[in-house]
Amino acid sequence: MAFASGGEAQAQEKGNLTPADATSTNTQSGCREPIELTVNGGRYRFHVEPNWTLRQLLRDEIGLTSPKDWCGGMGACGSCTVIMNGRPVLSCLTLAVECNGAVIETAEGIAKVKHPIIDSYIKWNAFQCGYCTPGFVTTAKALLDRNPNPTEADVRDALGGNLCRCGTYQQHPKAVVDAAQVLKGVKS
Numbered sequence: 001m002a003f004a005s006g007g008e009a010q011a012q013e014k015g016n017l018t019p020a021d022a023t024s025t026n027t028q029s030g031c032r033e034p035i036e037l038t039v040n041g042g043r044y045r046f047h048v049e050p051n052w053t054l055r056q057l058l059r060d061e062i063g064l065t066s067p068k069d070w071c072g073g074m075g076a077c078g079s080c081t082v083i084m085n086g087r088p089v090l091s092c093l094t095l096a097v098e099c100n101g102a103v104i105e106t107a108e109g110i111a112k113v114k115h116p117i118i119d120s121y122i123k124w125n126a127f128q129c130g131y132c133t134p135g136f137v138t139t140a141k142a143l144l145d146r147n148p149n150p151t152e153a154d155v156r157d158a159l160g161g162n163l164c165r166c167g168t169y170q171q172h173p174k175a176v177v178d179a180a181q182v183l184k185g186v187k188s
C-alpha cells in the first residue's frame, strides 16, 4: 500500500538563466521552441517540440535515465519525479516548453553531490527497484531541502504520491529522518 493519496509532485514556476555557459544543445529549430535550463548543475539549450515532456527531454536528449515511466505517463506512480525549482514535479506531466529557465535535479545529480539521502536509503534498506526508487529519492530530497526536521508522518505525507507494488514503505520514513540528522550534523 502507498503511504497516502496525493503526494507532492506538482507543476512549477519559471525562472531565468543566462545562456553563456550552456553545455549541450540540439539546434534543430523548425517549429520547435527554444528553451534554456539547468540540469544537475549543467546549463543546456534545446529546441523542443510542443508535445515533448520534461521526462522525454531528460531521458532522450540528455541521457538521464532515472526519471522512469511506470504508469504510462498518467501521473499515477511518481516514478518520473524530479525536482524543479525546489519542488518535486512529475516529469511525465510537465511539458518541456514549460521548463525555460528552470533548475532541475534528478536522482543522478543527488547521487553526484553525495547527498546523505543516498547512504541513508542504503543503510535502512529503503531502496527498492530501479523504477520506483529514483522518484522516492527525489521527493525525499525536496522535502529535506525545505524541512530539515521532518517527522516520520511528514515523510509519509510527502511520499504519498510515490507508488511501489513490492513493499519497503516502512523503511522510507526512517531513512529520510536519519538523513535529516546527518544533514544537521547530529549524526555522521
Ligand code: FES
Pocket: 068, 069, 070, 071, 072, 073, 074, 075, 076, 077, 078, 079, 080, 081, 090, 091, 092, 093
Ligand atoms: S510516469 Fe509519471 S507519474 Fe507515473
Ligand code: FES
Pocket: 128, 129, 130, 131, 132, 133, 163, 164, 165, 166, 167
Ligand atoms: S515497484 Fe520498485 S520495488 Fe516495487
